[in-house]
Amino acid sequence: MSDQSNAPLPAEIKTIGIIGAGQMGSGIAHVCALSGYDVVLQDLGQAQLDKAVEGIDHNLDRQAKRGKISEADKAATLARISTATELSAFGGCELVIEAATENEEIKRSIFQKLCPVLREDALICTNTSSISVTRLASVTDRPARFMGMHFMNPVPVMQLVELIRGIATDEKVFSTIRELTVKLGKQPVAAEDFPAFIVNRILLPMINEAVYTLYEGVGSVTAIDTAMRLGANHPMGPLELADFIGLDTCLAVMHVLHDGLADTKYRPCPLLVKYVEAGWVGRKSGRGFYDYSTETPVPTR
Ligand SMILES: CC(=O)CC(=O)SCCNC(=O)CCNC(=O)[C@H](O)C(C)(C)COP(=O)(O)OP(=O)(O)OC[C@H]1O[C@@H](n2cnc3c(N)ncnc32)[C@H](O)[C@@H]1OP(=O)(O)O
Numbered sequence: 001m002s003d004q005s006n007a008p009l010p011a012e013i014k015t016i017g018i019i020g021a022g023q024m025g026s027g028i029a030h031v032c033a034l035s036g037y038d039v040v041l042q043d044l045g046q047a048q049l050d051k052a053v054e055g056i057d058h059n060l061d062r063q064a065k066r067g068k069i070s071e072a073d074k075a076a077t078l079a080r081i082s083t084a085t086e087l088s089a090f091g092g093c094e095l096v097i098e099a100a101t102e103n104e105e106i107k108r109s110i111f112q113k114l115c116p117v118l119r120e121d122a123l124i125c126t127n128t129s130s131i132s133v134t135r136l137a138s139v140t141d142r143p144a145r146f147m148g149m150h151f152m153n154p155v156p157v158m159q160l161v162e163l164i165r166g167i168a169t170d171e172k173v174f175s176t177i178r179e180l181t182v183k184l185g186k187q188p189v190a191a192e193d194f195p196a197f198i199v200n201r202i203l204l205p206m207i208n209e210a211v212y213t214l215y216e217g218v219g220s221v222t223a224i225d226t227a228m229r230l231g232a233n234h235p236m237g238p239l240e241l242a243d244f245i246g247l248d249t250c251l252a253v254m255h256v257l258h259d260g261l262a263d264t265k266y267r268p269c270p271l272l273v274k275y276v277e278a279g280w281v282g283r284k285s286g287r288g289f290y291d292y293s294t295e296t297p298v299p300t301r
């Protein structure tokens with residue numbers, strides 16, 4: 001691949017490509033389109049894309065019902081989102097944000113296939129929760145125009161976006177993405193390229209500790225979540241939050257912390273490992289620390 005690092009920056013960001021139409025890709029598509037950007041949302045299968053658009057429609061409805069946006073805003077937002085199953089759909093994008101599964105091999109393979117279809121001036125961001133931005137940038141043809149743009153879940157609600165420079169990230173690229181973050185109505189915070197950055201360096205060990213607390217029988221699922229909601233004023237208990245994030249993602253982040261910082265305090269709880277091995281990865285699979293098959297989630301322990 002030839003190095004595109006010295007190509008000029010795009011004059012203006014108009015069309016944003018998003019890779020992965022899971023909960024984060026959908027949320028990022030929602031927020032970008034609501035802010036007036038054209039969005040191309042890509043995933044491997046059309047069924048996942050249809051489900052994502054349905055979810056965005058539902059979340060826009062919530063905002064319309066609460067008077068945060070008008071019905072016209074909702075219609076215009078949906079009209080700005082197109083979907084695709086092939087990376088070639090990103091040929092016209094000034095920026096692509098990758099929000100696929102938290103797995104380094106998957107992300108590396110995506111970037112290798114993505115680069116040849118991009119405009120030479122296009123920027124790439126990754127929404128990774130934990131993986132080294134420098135390492136991901138190194139498989140692209142444009143490490144200077146690559147950085148981390150870490151949105152929080154649920155994207156339409158959460159204020160923060162962590163911005164992470166890789167070692168090669170150009171300062172003009174960082175400023176462009178910082179300006180975009182503000183245009184999306186979000187508050188940027190810069191984090192260094194260390195495993196799991198700021199939020200997850202602090203949050204995920206707490207979640208992992210909550211799973212140890214369950215594993216060691218210190219409390220039930222309900223006791224642990226109630227204790228942290230009422231005793232520490234957290235909006236969700238840690239096990240409910242783990243299910244919301246996805247236990248696969250929680251485990252992947254713990255592995256990155258454990259491998260990257262080489263400290264036993266980051267050892268993933270064996271119960272978390274077991275749940276993921278069982279396919280009980282939380283809300284998105286219908287079962288995690290709670291069972292979501294009924295209207296009110298039921299604790300599984
Ligand atoms: C893993 C990583 O890499 C990083 C991460 O993201 S870590 C996870 C960070 N996120 C958190 O910690 C979330 C913690 N939970 C919360 O803040 C709250 O429980 C919550 C905002 C999700 C829901 O709040 P709530 O008070 O129970 O719900 P509710 O009153 O119905 O909704 C509050 C707002 O959220 C919106 N909302 C709720 N769930 C939503 C969803 N899944 N998607 C979009 N919008 C949602 C509602 O529409 C409502 O919007 P307005 O305030 O604009 O009217």
Ligand SMILES: NC(=O)C1=CN([C@@H]2O[C@H](COP(=O)(O)OP(=O)(O)OC[C@H]3O[C@@H](n4cnc5c(N)ncnc54)[C@H](OP(=O)(O)O)[C@@H]3O)[C@@H](O)[C@H]2O)C=CC1
Nearest residue numbers: 020021022023024025043044099100101102128129153245
């Ligand atoms: N969950 C959270 O709270 C947060 C997550 N993140 C990060 O965002 C990213 C996405 O997470 P999240 O949305 O929760 O995960 P999800 O599991 O909800 O979605 C991931 C999506 O990516 C798709 N995918 C997998 N491989 C490819 C590929 N090669 N090309 C295109 N799409 C692909 C998956 O498809 P399939 O299901 O078919 O494999 C799935 O639809 C991760 O890096 C995660 O760490 C960041 C902030 C918060």
